[in-house]
Amino acid sequence: xxVRLYLWQRSTAxxxxxxxxxxxxxxxxxxxxxxxxxDILARTRGSLVWTSFYGAFVIAVAIHAAIGVRNVLVEWSPxxxxxxxxxxxxxxxxxxxxxxxxxxxxxxx
Amino acid sequence: xxxxxxxxxxxxxxxxxxGRYETxxxxxxxxxxxxxxxxxxxxxxxxxLAYRFACRVGMCGSCAMxxxxxxxxxxxTHVASVAKGGRLTIGPLVNLPVIKDLATDLRPFFEKWQDAxxxxxxxxxxxxxxxxxxPDSVERIAADAAIECINCAICYAACDTVRWNSDYLGPAALxxxxxxxxxxxxxxxxxxxxxxxxxxxxxACHSHQSCQxxxxxxxxxxxxxxxxxxxxxxxYVRGEL
Numbered sequence: 001x002x003v004r005l006y007l008w009q010r011s012t013a014x015x016x017x018x019x020x021x022x023x024x025x026x027x028x029x030x031x032x033x034x035x036x037x038x039d040i041l042a043r044t045r046g047s048l049v050w051t052s053f054y055g056a057f058v059i060a061v062a063i064h065a066a067i068g069v070r071n072v073l074v075e076w077s078p079x080x081x082x083x084x085x086x087x088x089x090x091x092x093x094x095x096x097x098x099x100x101x102x103x104x105x106x107x108x109x
Numbered sequence: 110x111x112x113x114x115x116x117x118x119x120x121x122x123x124x125x126x127x128g129r130y131e132t133x134x135x136x137x138x139x140x141x142x143x144x145x146x147x148x149x150x151x152x153x154x155x156x157x158l159a160y161r162f163a164c165r166v167g168m169c170g171s172c173a174m175x176x177x178x179x180x181x182x183x184x185x186t187h188v189a190s191v192a193k194g195g196r197l198t199i200g201p202l203v204n205l206p207v208i209k210d211l212a213t214d215l216r217p218f219f220e221k222w223q224d225a226x227x228x229x230x231x232x233x234x235x236x237x238x239x240x241x242x243x244p245d246s247v248e249r250i251a252a253d254a255a256i257e258c259i260n261c262a263i264c265y266a267a268c269d270t271v272r273w274n275s276d277y278l279g280p281a282a283l284x285x286x287x288x289x290x291x292x293x294x295x296x297x298x299x300x301x302x303x304x305x306x307x308x309x310x311x312x313a314c315h316s317h318q319s320c321q322x323x324x325x326x327x328x329x330x331x332x333x334x335x336x337x338x339x340x341x342x343x344x345y346v347r348g349e350l
Contacts, residue, residue, distance in 0.1 A: 001313050003306035003345045006338065071313075075273035081308060 001074075005067050012064040019057045044106045051107045058099030066092025117192060119146055121158065122200040126207045130198065143183035143191065144172050147199060147211065160211035167325065170261030174211050175200040180266040182325040202266040218262045218279070225282035226304045229289060230297030240294045252291040255284050255333045257326045264320035264330055276309030280320035280330035283311050287333035290340060299349070306341035306350055314338075 001009070030040060044050045070088030073079050079087065117137050120130040135149050144162055151158040162172035167185040174183050177191050177198050188197065205213035233240065242249050264280035265271055271279050278286075286305050289295050305311045314334045321329040344350045 002308045002310065003312055003341045003350060006312035007342055007345060010342075075270070 001067070001071055005070070009064055009067040012060040015056065015060045016064065019053070019060065022053070023057065041106060046109045047107060051103065054103045054107070055100075058096060058103055061099060062092045062096035065095055115195065117146065117188065118196045119150065120196070120198045121147070121150060121211065122207070123158075123210055124207075125209055128207070128210070130200070137188070137195070141188045143174070143176050143181065143186045143188060143197065143199065146188060146197060147174070147183065158211070159209040168259060170259035173202055173261040173263045173266070175202055175266065180263040180323055182261055182263065185325065202262055204266050204268065204271045205262065213262075215262060218265050218281070219260075221278045221282040222285055224304060225278045225286045225310075226297055226301035227282055227285040227289065228297075229292070230295050232294055232296035242293060246293075248291040248293055251336065252288045255288045255328055255330070258284055258328060259326060261325065263323055263325060267319040267323045269317050269319065270313055270315055274309065274313055277313045278305065278310055280314075280334065283314070283337055284328065284330040284333040286311075287336050290337065302337075302341050302344050303350055305337050306345065311337035311341065 029035075066088045069091050070084050073084035073087060074081060077084065115137050116134040118132060119135050120132045122128055123131045133150050133154050135146050135154075138145070144165065147158070147160050148162075151160065160172070160174070162184060163169040164171070165184045167182055170182070172183045173180055175181075176183065176186060177193065180202055181191070183199075191197065199211065201207045201211050201213045205215065205217060208214050244250075244253075258281060260281065262281065264284075268277075268280055270277045283305060286301055289301060290298055311334045314331070316331055316335070318331045321327075321331050324330065341350065
């Protein structure tokens with residue numbers, strides 16, 4: 001890992017700290033209040049706030065996890081740095097697509 | 110000093126990378142060091158045994174070996190503190206090529222000191238005044254904490270990241286770089302920070318802290334590497350790298 005990847009991984013981790021806390025708080029709120037799927041979708045659909053919140057979450061996760069997976073591959077597999085980078089980038093894109101699909105499913109009216 | 114009547118059972122690595130352990134009986138004595146044991150074998154049992162030592166007093170860093178699974182300076186390691194059930198297993202340092210028996214090839218270790226720009230780059234000539242370095246300055250205190258490395262390669266052998274990533278510069282080279290980063294007389298920091306911020310540099314460290322756990326000088330290379338991470342990160346943010 002070089003300083004550029006280090007900075008991206010640490011900054012996305014720092015971003016995810018409040019996002020994870022808020023995400024857990026939302027889960028508690030929704031379950032304690034007994035919100036149904038319809039109730040939740042009524043709050044999230046068309047909401048710029050929830051789109052931004054979970055959109056940022058998905059982007060941060062995709063970047064953070066991809067860099068971590070790249071490190072694992074560099075250290076534990078026979079792949080070269082370049083090969084590990086390509087594979088990890090593909091994993092990051094996959095995470096982003098899956099996450100973006102999930103976000104769009106709850107925010108698009 | 111009275112000799113004990115019992116013997117130590119000592120397994121020593123023999124051969125090169127593809128060698129094997131051979132067992133010897135060595136008389137157990139009081140205040141005996143692991144280096145004493147190895148020397149006894151070479152002087153009395155098998156003169157073909159290859160190993161490395163020089164000062165015998167913990168200054169030169171030559172005699173590091175793997176003792177019962179851990180890298181240690183053998184001249185300052187008492188048998189009584191490490192022998193389990195009268196048994197010792199002594200091998201060459203890991204993470205380095207074995208030349209023969211207990212002697213490893215330290216070239217990869219020292220080449221990484223060069224890769225980390227571990228050489229002092231003077232900023233003055235003999236015609237300038239002597240630099241005045243305040244002993245209580247932040248930089249000097251940071252350098253002081255890391256300066257007493259004896260180049261024994263114990264941290265390099267103890268490091269998981271070195272084992273996993275052959276490009277990793279290792280704790281000793283990065284610790285050396287950190288002392289120079291904090292040396293206000295040095296003029297080589299741009300190249301040095303670039304070297305330690307690249308792939309295989311300080312950011313590859315996982316902070317497992319085996320280096321500081323096993324450093325015979327009680328240095329903390331992990332802390333030095335953390336300092337390099339901070340310094341290089343801000344240099345990168347400011348566009349200096």
